[in-house]
Amino acid sequence: MPRPLIDLLWRxxxxxxxxxxxxxRASVSTGTVVAAAIRLADADxxxxxxxxxxxxxxxxxxMSVYTHVNSRxxxxxxxxxxxxxxxDRPSYGRLGWRARVRRLAEANLALLQAHPxxxxxxxxxxxLGPGTIAKxxxxxxxxxxxxxxxxxxxxxxxFVLDFVRAGARSLAPRPHAAELAEHWPEWGPRLAAxxxxxxxxxxxxGAAAGAAHDGATDPSFAWDFGLARVLDAxxxxx
Amino acid sequence: MPRPLIDLLWRxxxxxxxxxxxxxRASVSTGTVVAAAIRLADADxxxxxxxxxxxxxxxxxxMSVYTHVNSRxxxxxxxxxxxxxxxDRPSYGRLGWRARVRRLAEANLALLQAHPxxxxxxxxxxxLGPGTIAKxxxxxxxxxxxxxxxxxxxxxxxFVLDFVRAGARSLAPRPHAAELAEHWPEWGPRLAAxxxxxxxxxxxxGAAAGAAHDGATDPSFAWDFGLARVLDAxxxxx
DNA sequence: CGATACGTTGTACGGCGTACAGAGTTCATC
DNA sequence: GATGAACTCTGTACGCCGTACAACGTATCG
Numbered sequence: 001m002p003r004p005l006i007d008l009l010w011r012x013x014x015x016x017x018x019x020x021x022x023x024x025r026a027s028v029s030t031g032t033v034v035a036a037a038i039r040l041a042d043a044d045x046x047x048x049x050x051x052x053x054x055x056x057x058x059x060x061x062x063m064s065v066y067t068h069v070n071s072r073x074x075x076x077x078x079x080x081x082x083x084x085x086x087x088d089r090p091s092y093g094r095l096g097w098r099a100r101v102r103r104l105a106e107a108n109l110a111l112l113q114a115h116p117x118x119x120x121x122x123x124x125x126x127x128l129g130p131g132t133i134a135k136x137x138x139x140x141x142x143x144x145x146x147x148x149x150x151x152x153x154x155x156x157x158x159f160v161l162d163f164v165r166a167g168a169r170s171l172a173p174r175p176h177a178a179e180l181a182e183h184w185p186e187w188g189p190r191l192a193a194x195x196x197x198x199x200x201x202x203x204x205x206g207a208a209a210g211a212a213h214d215g216a217t218d219p220s221f222a223w224d225f226g227l228a229r230v231l232d233a234x235x236x237x238x
Numbered sequence: 239m240p241r242p243l244i245d246l247l248w249r250x251x252x253x254x255x256x257x258x259x260x261x262x263r264a265s266v267s268t269g270t271v272v273a274a275a276i277r278l279a280d281a282d283x284x285x286x287x288x289x290x291x292x293x294x295x296x297x298x299x300x301m302s303v304y305t306h307v308n309s310r311x312x313x314x315x316x317x318x319x320x321x322x323x324x325x326d327r328p329s330y331g332r333l334g335w336r337a338r339v340r341r342l343a344e345a346n347l348a349l350l351q352a353h354p355x356x357x358x359x360x361x362x363x364x365x366l367g368p369g370t371i372a373k374x375x376x377x378x379x380x381x382x383x384x385x386x387x388x389x390x391x392x393x394x395x396x397f398v399l400d401f402v403r404a405g406a407r408s409l410a411p412r413p414h415a416a417e418l419a420e421h422w423p424e425w426g427p428r429l430a431a432x433x434x435x436x437x438x439x440x441x442x443x444g445a446a447a448g449a450a451h452d453g454a455t456d457p458s459f460a461w462d463f464g465l466a467r468v469l470d471a472x473x474x475x476x
Numbered sequence: 477c478g479a480t481a482c483g484t485t486g487t488a489c490g491g492c493g494t495a496c497a498g499a500g501t502t503c504a505t506c
Numbered sequence: 507g508a509t510g511a512a513c514t515c516t517g518t519a520c521g522c523c524g525t526a527c528a529a530c531g532t533a534t535c536g
Binding site: 007073137152155163165186187193194201204206207235 | 242243244245248251253254311360361362363365366368371372374375378379382387388389390391392393394396397400401403404405407408412413414415417418421424425428429431432433437439440442443444445446447450459460463464467468470471472473474475
Binding site: 020021022023024025050051052062063066071072 | 491492493494495496500501502503504
């Protein structure tokens with residue numbers, strides 16, 4: 001089924017090419033492949049989404065996956081668009097722009113926490129999908145009260161979402177945190193010895209920030225701080 | 239040479255363990271390996287930095303690389319720290335915080351444009367390296383005029399750098415832009431047909447933003463917009 | 477002179493994405 | 507009802523990847 005990606009993205013649309021009726025009925029579909037891949041990625045990360053493992057999960061042979069999806073890269077696009085489409089998009093009602101942007105940020109944070117692998121999917125073709133477009137439309141609506149022209153409005157949304165992505169990323173489990181933590185008892189003192197009295201500002205701030213990060217202070221301090229700054233930044237536009 | 243990463247990072251420090259004097263003189267060093275890897279990554283992207291290719295470039299066998307670097311993941315940390323260390327760090331002099339933050343942003347943009355593969359290196363262990371620490375120290379100095387407490391200062395720097403990273407990323411060549419452009423003549427109309435009259439706001443803004451992005455309007459609009467917002471956001475702190 | 481520590485190398489293993497050729501199944505058509 | 511096209515599914519194979527491991531060569535130390 002080498003249907004082009006655009007048709008796979010829109011496979012649920014009434015006008016999407018249906019695929020002929022000949023041949024054995026498919027035991028899985030593009031939709032089930034994508035759903036299984038999402039399940040895998042949610043559970044074990046994007047690295048676990050290999051064609052072989054996915055096929056095993058679905059109970060088909062490795063190469064059968066390629067009947068329903070053109071490549072692994074295409075699969076990632078389909079996965080991202082699928083989770084974008086599953087978001088609910090409640091009307092903003094009478095909410096002012098601040099509350100809307102807050103909602104927008106928190107919804108995206110929740111999305112990225114539910115599907116941390118989204119951080120690793122950076123493919124412009126995702127923007128062609130129905131889920132991604134619906135998300136975009138809904139998020140633009142959060143900014144309409146600001147009365148910006150289209151290009152500025154897009155830039156403002158990008159600004160907010162870029163902050164959310166970065167914030168979500170630093171809230172997420174870090175890739176090599178384990179190694180660092182494991183060797184820290186040995187490396188910490190060694191680092192201190194190398195540093196000596198150099199870079200006192202970095203040492204002071206780094207120590208304070210480090211203590212705050214895994215100490216009593218809220219580790220989401222940076223998130224709250226950043227979101228407040230984003231709102232300040234947009235306020236300056238009005 | 240299974241010296242731990244921390245010692246490889248600080249290999250130029252006088253107190254760094256030197257390694258015994260027995261055995262044949264090494265034909266390459268950790269430094270030359272890292273330099274060659276950076277050259278490769280700058281030229282052909284991180285994907286080109288394979289141990290085999292790197293060894294070929296250095297004129298040694300594949301496995302010899304592991305004499306000077308513990309693993310590919312470690313190598314990425316060493317590469318990132320090396321380019322961080324090569325930045326120059328001119329004193330900010332009498333500059334006010336706005337000009338400092340501008341400089342900071344532009345220096346990091348230049349860094350990420352010179353070494354786009356930095357976007358793909360996300361390893362907390364980089365923070366242990368002398369180059370990264372020196373960079374951190376210098377960047378904190380940009381924010382001192384704001385008179386923030388340490389934790390807030392760190393959060394503010396993170397806020398700025400996260401914006402810069404996102405902005406640099408969207409200015410950089412996109413991974414699958416080629417495929418998109420290639421199929422666009424066919425996919426564009428098909429997408430329009432699927433969309434119909436739906437999501438008029440997304441269609442309007444998307445079209446305007448798309449036209450601005452590759453049209454007469456500066457493609458760096460989002461950068462200028464974002465940087466202005468970041469400055470507004472920090473201004474609200476004072 | 478060993479003995480020792482170190483650099484270098486080739487082989488091999490288990491993974492990956494996927495090209496390709498063939499076999500089996502269903503349907504439209506004659 | 508037979509035929510062939512369209513379709514799904516499968517196994518094999520290729521060329522990559524990172525790297526564990528063992529063998530070998532070489533320079534210095536005791």
